[in-house]
Amino acid sequence: MRLFYTLCPLFAVITSLSLSAATLSVTSPDGNIALTLDDSNLTYQVQFHGQPVIAPSKLGFRFLQLPAIASGYKITQHSRSSVNQSWQQPWGERETVVDQHNELTVTLKHPQRKAPFTLRFKLFNDGLGFRYEVPQQGVAKLDIIDELTEFRLSDSKQTTAWWIPGRGWNRYEMLYRTTALNEVDRAHTPFTFKLPSGVHLSIHEAALVDFAAMVLDQQRDGVLKSDLTPWSDGIRVKTNGSFTTPWRTIQIADSAVGLLNSDLILNLNEPNKLGDVSWVKPGKYAGIWWGMHLGSQTWGSGPKHGATTANTKAYIDFAAQNGFDGVLVEGWNTGWDGEWFLNGEVFNFTTPYPDFDLAAVTAYGATKGVKLVGHHETSGHISNYEAQMAAAYDLYAKHGVSQIKTGYVADGGQATRIDENGIERKEWHDGQLMVNHYLYSVTEAAKRQISINTHEPIKDTGLRRTYPNWISREGARGQEYNAWGSPPNPPEHTAMLPFTRMLSGPMDYTPGIFNLAYNGLDAENRVQTTLAKELALYVVLYSPIQMVADLPEHYDAHPKAFQFIKDVPTDWAQSQALQGEVGDFVVFARQDKHSNDWYLGALTDEQARTLTVKLDFLPAGKRFTAQIYRDGKNADWRTQPYDIIIEQQSVTANDSLTLPLASSGGTAIRFKAL
Amino acid sequence: MRLFYTLCPLFAVITSLSLSAATLSVTSPDGNIALTLDDSNLTYQVQFHGQPVIAPSKLGFRFLQLPAIASGYKITQHSRSSVNQSWQQPWGERETVVDQHNELTVTLKHPQRKAPFTLRFKLFNDGLGFRYEVPQQGVAKLDIIDELTEFRLSDSKQTTAWWIPGRGWNRYEMLYRTTALNEVDRAHTPFTFKLPSGVHLSIHEAALVDFAAMVLDQQRDGVLKSDLTPWSDGIRVKTNGSFTTPWRTIQIADSAVGLLNSDLILNLNEPNKLGDVSWVKPGKYAGIWWGMHLGSQTWGSGPKHGATTANTKAYIDFAAQNGFDGVLVEGWNTGWDGEWFLNGEVFNFTTPYPDFDLAAVTAYGATKGVKLVGHHETSGHISNYEAQMAAAYDLYAKHGVSQIKTGYVADGGQATRIDENGIERKEWHDGQLMVNHYLYSVTEAAKRQISINTHEPIKDTGLRRTYPNWISREGARGQEYNAWGSPPNPPEHTAMLPFTRMLSGPMDYTPGIFNLAYNGLDAENRVQTTLAKELALYVVLYSPIQMVADLPEHYDAHPKAFQFIKDVPTDWAQSQALQGEVGDFVVFARQDKHSNDWYLGALTDEQARTLTVKLDFLPAGKRFTAQIYRDGKNADWRTQPYDIIIEQQSVTANDSLTLPLASSGGTAIRFKAL
Structure with missing residues (x-):
């Protein structure tokens, strides 16, 4: 593995301002996303294509030992830089990750207090991150009792949210809910939602180290406030007087599939x-x-x-x-x-x-x-x-x-x-x-x-970049729920995961159950997929380690389908999400890291649908044998889950393929380079 | 005002038990409700008519300075008593309140700890209450960091819940939601729900003094756990080493209307x-x-x-x-x-x-x-x-x-x-x-x-019995939401309040708006009732003080309807809920405290319906003139809210009345004694 960095600071400006109210803005490299910080009430807001996506939202913290970081602080300094670099992953969805962003660093000070603090914003073309950097405040112990960071949405009734409840019995192993935003009480991140304009956003955090997780609490309609998970004694975060927060992140995309083709979380983690x-x-x-x-x-x-x-x-x-x-x-x-x-x-x-x-x-x-x-x-x-x-x-x-x-x-x-x-x-x-415990286990x-x-983990925040031996984790309902029934994962579940849980990183879902109606259970209480969909999971649900989850004897009944599991790699040169809507369907194409082969996985919820996929992700001028594993004509997860067609076709990048997906069906394709 | 007590302890038993696992049971006076305490894991369970309504549920507390009160404690002593007494209210829904209950008091001790604690259970025919009495534990400061009390329901998917989200922007001024129980995250009390059997329950608390409010957190499907509202520093409750909790209450009734005819909360408060x-x-x-x-x-x-x-x-x-x-x-x-x-x-x-x-x-x-x-x-x-x-x-x-x-x-x-x-x-x-602040204001x-x-209050827990100058409070969406629109209170709101918010006590809703479509707003953004329903609110939504909320000039347009507001009293000799379903409709009859007149209020949600009401609540053999204010033939809150019929009829207790309620309509009746 090579580590490869090109750091290109295009320009840097350091400015001192007066202590009157001031605003500062920064845009993404393509200019589509703009963030404005206003120190009059210590708020920020975000626009996308010139339209507001995050209304003016508070920033700050409350402490046990000191007055709050809140309104009253004024901008005293700021600096800007632009970065366009790439770096390489030892394993991942892609080998080379591009990190292009504009950075705004702002120092704020309260006239009656000694120590300033810094807000650092990084704007990428696919979203943004910001964090608080609070230097030593002159106390040996500084307990955070509340984070004031908000994400204000202006039309909570017309905004669709996909979410799991925060806190409570919190192994994240809950079915995702689809509701209007105003029906959310408290949600874990990644928290994905769609504005009335069709713009998709996902709020999450990056590089959660020595801090509490940010849960989102809807304090009033449309106001999602950071609700840091407390210690057993009620303190949210214990510090020795200084701290740097994880990055608060907002992915922004014109469409659902745009959320999937993002390296924002990784780019905000340390090398x-x-x-x-x-x-x-x-x-x-x-x-x-x-x-x-x-x-x-x-x-x-x-x-x-x-x-x-x-x-x-x-x-x-x-x-x-x-x-x-x-x-x-x-x-x-x-x-x-x-x-x-x-x-x-x-x-x-x-x-x-x-x-x-x-x-x-x-x-x-x-x-x-x-x-x-x-x-x-x-x-x-x-x-x-x-x-x-x-x-x-x-x-x-x-x-x-x-x-x-x-x-x-x-x-x-x-x-x-x-x-x-x-x-x-x-x-x-x-x-x-526990955030510290999990990382301690990884470094030990x-x-x-x-x-x-890690199973029953802390949520992923991209730390695999910094600690590549944190190879996968669970952190959502996995295959085992299909063994217990009451209820198993419904057909939409694996069409939901890529847009929610998996925006945070790899998941050890443990796909590949071939005995779909084991144990004599009725049609409802078993794996609610077709056989072809189980194969598609290996491409759709990214993890560098993938389980071959069923009992060996169950693979004997479907040796031809089993061939795909034997063939499919778990490490990729590159990946692209091609199509999808949250909780409905999704299509991924990925190139094997160790060959010129490509793979495609497509799956749908309970709704059968036919997708047409252009193969223009393949290299131009090359011919591939597409080894296609798709739902048969009568396939249906309830009645004929094993109806699978395995066929070959010679294709190039100029071709399109029509993928007929059964109810809770899927397609898995190996494009074997010729 | 007279205070009138008859205390009738029928029997009392004090028993000492060995330190092996033990269970103790207590039933309501009519035998329908049975509670069993099991010290093997420190749990209780409740049956109604022999059927489980609360599955085995944990009890206990976690502390900052001491090990938890949890499993490990064993029953060392218990005593029983039965009470059948009545007492009088200075004002209220009824003058005389009957307090009939069986009490079980249990002392538990941990073999490795010095101080025991006591659980006190009171079982009434309409529900139960229990509280923890924790004597001095040998520390100068004892901070409660978690209450472990649970209420476990066995079928959360088939149980219907009516609730508002807990914590957050928490002035309780939210629209009640109707969902399956398993869709609840965190809810305020009173928390009302209906089991698949049709049994209705409401969980709340009584006598909240020097403690934090109990919010219900659904930790996993069907497990509602007490989530005490914390101080800003995260501690839930600060004590000096001993404490007595508010009563944790469960109202239980065969039907929705059964929840309304209950004095459980008042009976659990001090005189x-x-x-x-x-x-x-x-x-x-x-x-x-x-x-x-x-x-x-x-x-x-x-x-x-x-x-x-x-x-x-x-x-x-x-x-x-x-x-x-x-x-x-x-x-x-x-x-x-x-x-x-x-x-x-x-x-x-x-x-x-x-x-x-x-x-x-x-x-x-x-x-x-x-x-x-x-x-x-x-x-x-x-x-x-x-x-x-x-x-x-x-x-x-x-x-x-x-x-x-x-x-x-x-x-x-x-x-x-x-x-x-x-x-x-x-x-x-x-x-x-704030619990202490609100009461301080009342005692001062x-x-x-x-x-x-009190507006924007702490929720009511029956303290009006102990402090009768706490005369009313808000604590739910009141009339003012109808002035602002976006959205106003929907037609079901006032059919929801009696079964939820108002189980806790009087509400200063401020009824009586006569200019229903003021301000040129469209049909959706105004008071969503008929005129007759505004009158019915005075009887349905009990408060000893009632506002005549509209501008004087708006009453001039409807002088005949206004007569009912002039006539209706706000203090009652007795009250009965006659009919109702949560969020759908409700009918109350009340007798004036200072005359022989009776009053009736009936209202419905958006669904027009015709109710037949037997007048057998009236004293037998007496004749009354029923002054009826009801929706006219074409009344409808959207199109003809002012269509009202005011008519008289001579009735006795042997009669029935047919009440045609328009969409979001109502009926108000004064039964004038002859």
């Missing part, structure tokens, strides 16, 4: 801090997992224990035969035999169950070129996990394990810690303490060249 | 602490108010200033001519001329505008038997208000003012205080600080024989 990360390996993995969700196996010990040495070796054989890189094994360590989700202290991360021989399975895997994918379910008891973390990671590293799936299932949705006085504390998983793992795939 | 309150006077008042909402007058000074001596005298004449008791004057004191809603420090509560002569208008009123109704808009700046409160109340008392409407309009929905370090704090109006006023009508 790779880990140096050579060639040890971070994208790839596909099978695993001992789905059987537990179906109930045919158990995490705990006993006759149905899944994580046995024998089962693991069989999975290693399956992975080796099909070219997969890893085998995940859940339930291998002691602690699973009681109500573990009520008390994570039961887990021991270095003691396998007697029927699981860690040395034997990793040695066996090594002979087959298949890695064991580690697993640590913490039940959210972070005191217990942190106490064992070094030994647990050392153990895995010693046996060649280079990737761990961590889990934070916790009854009530809060993590547990034992504080310095021995009192049990419950902390939100997106509060400052990096020391041992281990990558982390 | 009158003020002694002789004969100086608290129910009644009707006109006022200088609606003109400001319409924009024809102003609160601030200038040519359109409403609160002039001359205008006030004219209103006093109007009130005297029509038998009304008071005249409210808003905008009489200095502070209204800038952006007062951003900074309540501008208000001076003892300095009238130069064109308002307080002494002159009160003296003039005295000659006519009409009182000035005082007004204090604080803009939520409670430091400013508390600093002036004594002088302000003294001034009014000196001039014979015996009732004050207070206001807490505050931009952002939070009150302002300046703390001991001079730092400005923003506090939720339903946090502990009581010292001067002044009654308080």
Whole structure:
């Protein structure tokens, strides 16, 4: 992996202003987005194509020990710069990321207070970010008790929002809601919405480090206010007198699909801090997992224990035969035999169950070129996990394990810690303490060249750029909800995720269930897709690691369809979202990073539809064999989910393809370069 | 006013139990409601007619300084008693209130901790209440950081909820939503819902004193958890080591109308602490108010200033001519001329505008038997208000003012205080600080024989029983929303209030607008009722003080209809809700406290409907002249809101009346005793 930077500051101006009220503006490089800061009431506003998209909205903070940063501060200095650079990802949706933006940095001071603070704005063509940089304020301890940042929308009744409720039972594992904006109470980010003009926006944050997550609280119609997730004692963020916030981000696009072709979040994160990360390996993995969700196996010990040495070796054989890189094994360590989700202290991360021989399975895997994918379910008891973390990671590293799936299932949705006085504390998983814990796990793992795939995580804010071993995470309803029913993920769910959850980064959704109506459940209580749609998920739902989620025997029934899963890569030279509407349908094309092949994934909600896709994303003048996996004529997720047509066609960039998508159907295509 | 108590403890048992897991049950006097406490995980559950209505739900608290009250505590003692008593109200929906309940008091102790705590349950035939009594825990300071009390419903998708969002811009002035329970995020109480069985419940609290309000947070499907409104520093409740909570209440009824005929909240409050309150006077008042909402007058000074001596005298004449008791004057004191809603420090509560002569208008009123109704808009700046409160109340008392409407309009929905370090704090109006402020205002006023009508209040929890000078309050969308439009209160709003907001107590809705399509607004942006429905509001929306809200000249156009407003009393010997469904329609009958006359109010949402009402609430064998004010044949709130029929009919308790209600129509009846 090369790190490649070209920094081009086109101009820089530093100006001092008087202490009277003042406004400053900055535009995106293409001039379409304009942000204006007004210090008379400390507000900002945003225009797009000359039309207001964010009405004048407050900025600021309240503190426990000091007066607020709010109105009363005046602009004293500002500077501007323009940047046009590109940088390379070790893995990702694309190898080279362009970072072109205009920056405005503003220093503000209150006449009665000593210390100033800085607002830094970066305007890109696809949105903007701003953050607060608050230098030492002359106190040893500065507790943030409220963030005043607002995002004001002017027509909340005519604005459509796609969102999940914030706070509460907060593993983000909720179905996205489609409502008028004024029906939102409190929402997690990314928070995606469409103005009456058709302009799409998404509010989120970038580089969430040593801070609390920003939840959006609709304080009154159209006024979304930052509601920082508090510690258990009610303080929002604890600082030593100075702090820099995450970037508050607003993606802005003329259409829904415009939100998808954006690197805004990554561009607002710091470059790779880990140096050579060639040890971070994208790839596909099978695993001992789905059987537990179906109930045919158990995490705990006993006759149905899944994580046995024998089962693991069989999975290693399956992975080796099909070219997969890893085998995940859940339930291998002691602690699973009681109500573990009520008390994570039961887990021991270095003691396998007697029927699981860690040395034997990793040695066996090594002979087959298949890695064991580690697993640590913490039940959210972070005191217990942190106490064992070094030994647990050392153990895995010693046996060649280079990737761990961590889990934070916790009854009530809060993590547990034992504080310095021995009192049990419950902390939100997106509060400052847990934000720091999750990153601590990633940096500790990096020391041992281990990558982390966090389940029940803190939301993604693009930290994969800075810590490329944070290889994936969950953070939304994944495939496992389809095992439990009541209700499974509805047809629109995977048409919703790209425009919402996945604007934040990769998701370990674990696609590829082939036994769609397992377990004798009725039509409603199973995977609500066609077989072709399960294939399309590998292209649509980006993750550098993708699971081959079903039981090996279920792939035997559909060997031709299984070929696509064997072929599809998980690392890309480039990616383009081609078409889509939030929650309705979406089409992605991606180029394999290690060949000239391209892949396409298209999927729809419950509405069958036929899409025409121009192939002009392919390189001109080249001929490809399109290996098409599409819904058959009678395909329908309820009645004929297995009706699939697999066919080939010779195409060039001048061609178009017609994609007939069944109800909750999809199309997956490999464009094999000739 | 007499206070009349008969305390009848039928039996009392005190039992000591071993420290093993135990359950205890208690039932309502009629045996229909049963509550069971289980100490194995510190949960309670509730059955109604033998069917579960509240599934096992957690109890407890988390503290900053001590380990939690949660599972681990064991029942060590309990006692039981039964009470059947009645008591009298100085004013109210009924003169005599029956308090019949069974009580279970349980002491629980943790084996590793010194201090026990007590749970007290009271089961009535119409619901239950329970509270925590936590004696001194051996610490000088005990901060509550979370309340763990849950209300678990088993079928959230099939349960219908009527609710307003909790927290946020929280003056409770939001339209009630009708959704499946699982679509609720966070809701204020009273929170009303209907189970699939048709059973109606309402969760609320009683006797909220020196504590934070309980908001309900749906942590996961069907689990409503207490979410105590925090102080600005994040602490939920600050105590000195011991505390007693408000009662957590659950009203339970077979039908919607059953929720309305309940005195549960009052019965859980402490008796009158003020002694002789004969100086608290129910009644009707006109006022200088609606003109400001319409924009024809102003609160601030200038040519359109409403609160002039001359205008006030004219209103006093109007009130005297029509038998009304008071005249409210808003905008009489200095502070209204800038952006007062951003900074309540501008208000001076003892300095009238130069064109308002307080002494002159009160003296003039005295000659006519009409009182000035005082007004204090604080803009939520409670430091400013508390600093002036004594002088302000003294001034009014000196001039014979015996009732004050207070206001807490505050931009952002939070009150302002300046703390001991001079730092400005923003506090939720339903946090502990404001709960204490509102009651402080009431007790300070009581010292001067002044009654308080709080607008932008803390929600009602029945404290009028203990402090009868807390005569009314707002706490929901009132009539003023009909002046502003965008949108006004929809037809269902006043059919929703009795089943939601008004389960907590009286509301100063300010009914009686007769110019329904004022100001040239279109059909949507005005009062969305018929004229007859405006009359019905006086009976349906109980308050001991009722405004005659429109401009005097607007009553001139409808003198016959106006007669009902002149006749209708505001204090009742008894009240009965006869029919109703939440948000659809409702019928109340009430008997005048000072005569043998009865009154009936019926109203409907946008759906026209014909109701048949049996008059068996009237005393048998007596004949009444029913003076009926009903919608005419062509009445419709959109097209013919003024179509009203006023007719008389001789009736007895054996008769029925057919009430044809137009779209957003109503019926008002005076049954004049012969």
